[in-house]
Amino acid sequence: MHKGSCLCGHINYRIEGELSNFGYCHCTSCRKASGSSHGANAGLHRSKFELMDPHGWLREYESSPGKLRAFCSNCGSPVYAYLNSTPDIIRIRLGSLDTPFTKHAKAHTFVSDKASWEVIDGDLPQFDEWAPRDILIQTGSRQP
Ligand SMILES: [Zn+2]
Ligand SMILES: [Zn+2]
Numbered sequence: 167m168h169k170g171s172c173l174c175g176h177i178n179y180r181i182e183g184e185l186s187n188f189g190y191c192h193c194t195s196c197r198k199a200s201g202s203s204h205g206a207n208a209g210l211h212r213s214k215f216e217l218m219d220p221h222g223w224l225r226e227y228e229s230s231p232g233k234l235r236a237f238c239s240n241c242g243s244p245v246y247a248y249l250n251s252t253p254d255i256i257r258i259r260l261g262s263l264d265t266p267f268t269k270h271a272k273a274h275t276f277v278s279d280k281a282s283w284e285v286i287d288g289d290l291p292q293f294d295e296w297a298p299r300d301i302l303i304q305t306g307s308r309q310p
Pocket of ligand 1: 172173174175176177238239240241242243
């Protein structure tokens, strides 16, 4: 069970069950959407996700055709994203979690897009685009 919230704290969520494995994605979309060097997002079935949004501040932005990014329109925090083609799987922005999450990233993906100022250290495998599925399955993403 996990809990999470946006920066202003008005949007909260609860997750029953486990989140999928995840990686650090350095693609341009993840950099822009996170405002940082990479995204860190894990998938789960929407039926395991309970959203509390008493002011109705959650908005969705379609960043590319069929890709919806849900965020708090009061503080701007990204909360989750999903594809129209697989609406039952959402991908939580892990920075919004308030409870401990003990999985570790499996890979760096889309390193070919990484910011010029970012230095990647450590032993995690790095891939120019998607990680192979035997290393990381990115539930609810466009991973081929
Ligand atoms: Zn907020
Ligand atoms: Zn990405």
